[in-house]
Amino acid sequence: MSRPVVQVDAERRKLRRVPYADLVEEELDLGSATLVSVDVEDYYHEVPGGEEVFVRDGLPSNLARNTDRLLDLFAERDVQATFFVLSCAAPRVLTQLDRMVDEGHEIACHGHAHGRATWMKREDFREDIRRAKASLEDLTGQEVRGYRAPYFAVTEQSLWTVDEIRDAGFAYDSSVCPVKNFAYGIPDAPERPHRLRNGLIEIPLPQTKLLGYRFMVGGGFYLRVYPYWFTQALLRRRDHTLPRVFYLHTWELDDKRMNLWDLGVDLPGLHWKPRVMKWITTYNRRKALARFDRLLSRWRPGMPLGAVVRPHAPVAASTVDRRQSA
Numbered sequence: 001m002s003r004p005v006v007q008v009d010a011e012r013r014k015l016r017r018v019p020y021a022d023l024v025e026e027e028l029d030l031g032s033a034t035l036v037s038v039d040v041e042d043y044y045h046e047v048p049g050g051e052e053v054f055v056r057d058g059l060p061s062n063l064a065r066n067t068d069r070l071l072d073l074f075a076e077r078d079v080q081a082t083f084f085v086l087s088c089a090a091p092r093v094l095t096q097l098d099r100m101v102d103e104g105h106e107i108a109c110h111g112h113a114h115g116r117a118t119w120m121k122r123e124d125f126r127e128d129i130r131r132a133k134a135s136l137e138d139l140t141g142q143e144v145r146g147y148r149a150p151y152f153a154v155t156e157q158s159l160w161t162v163d164e165i166r167d168a169g170f171a172y173d174s175s176v177c178p179v180k181n182f183a184y185g186i187p188d189a190p191e192r193p194h195r196l197r198n199g200l201i202e203i204p205l206p207q208t209k210l211l212g213y214r215f216m217v218g219g220g221f222y223l224r225v226y227p228y229w230f231t232q233a234l235l236r237r238r239d240h241t242l243p244r245v246f247y248l249h250t251w252e253l254d255d256k257r258m259n260l261w262d263l264g265v266d267l268p269g270l271h272w273k274p275r276v277m278k279w280i281t282t283y284n285r286r287k288a289l290a291r292f293d294r295l296l297s298r299w300r301p302g303m304p305l306g307a308v309v310r311p312h313a314p315v316a317a318s319t320v321d322r323r324q325s326a
């Protein structure tokens with residue numbers, strides 16, 4: 001008689017949403033360095049299917065050139081950075097991957113096909129990140145320790161991702177935004193880097209509280225849309241014991257006309273909030289590189305995220321097994 005009741009309870013437990021705070025083991029002091037990152041992807045990866053359209057239709061691409069421009073900037077400014085590489089695009093930046101290794105940068109993982117985790121099945125996400133990690137390690141001969149989710153899609157709707165990221169063998173993740181907006185964010189997440197109960201280290205993207213609001217700051221759309229003085233004001237106002245994670249996407253160096261909407265591509269994902277998504281991804285691109293350069297010059301020195309995550313950070317059982325059997 002009691003069996004059906006037990007099954008119902010188990011089902012309810014499975015469906016219950018676990019608040020992010022319950023997953024946090026402890027906050028960490030990883031210093032107050034500037035941690036520089038780049039998401040290596042092209043404008044057509046904005047939606048699922050973009051890579052296939054690029055290959056089929058021969059869309060224009062400046063991915064290799066843009067990656068080189070950032071590598072040149074980092075060489076000039078003596079910055080070491082983390083490149084979160086989208087692995088489906090990696091074969092088009094092989095020369096740049098060699099440069100990253102030779103010039104002391106960290107190569108990390110942005111997944112394979114730029115799926116949005118909140119829209120994906122768990123097993124598809126698992127396959128995507130494991131394939132990407134293995135592929136980047138094959139191409140570079142280096143262990144890939146860091147992961148960043150496309151669209152910062154580690155959110156309250158996709159908390160299962162943190163176990164998948166840990167189980168795939170990553171030591172750290174940098175996807176959580178301690179804000180809430182229409183597309184992403186975990187408003188109760190700590191601003192400070194932290195260790196999750198499953199062992200994964202999370203390095204959140206930076207935000208600053210001002211007038212009761214939390215403002216994301218330090219990269220991408222926010223760097224392009226705020227007046228530069230406002231970015232600097234937010235950074236000065238932040239808790240100076242926290243690291244600053246700066247980030248840029250390689251396509252932000254492109255002309256604003258390089259976007260799927262203006263190129264006349266039709267994919268289902270482009271129908272989701274098309275006007276706002278086009279604005280977010282194209283606004284003020286012409287200022288992105290110069291502003292990123294100013295940030296790097298002001299907040300020196302810049303280093304990779306992996307440099308502050310100790311090598312003995314917990315790794316997944318699967319990684320340990322592979323090493324032991326090697």
Ligand SMILES: [Zn+2]
Nearest residue numbers: 039041150151
């Ligand atoms: Zn991305």
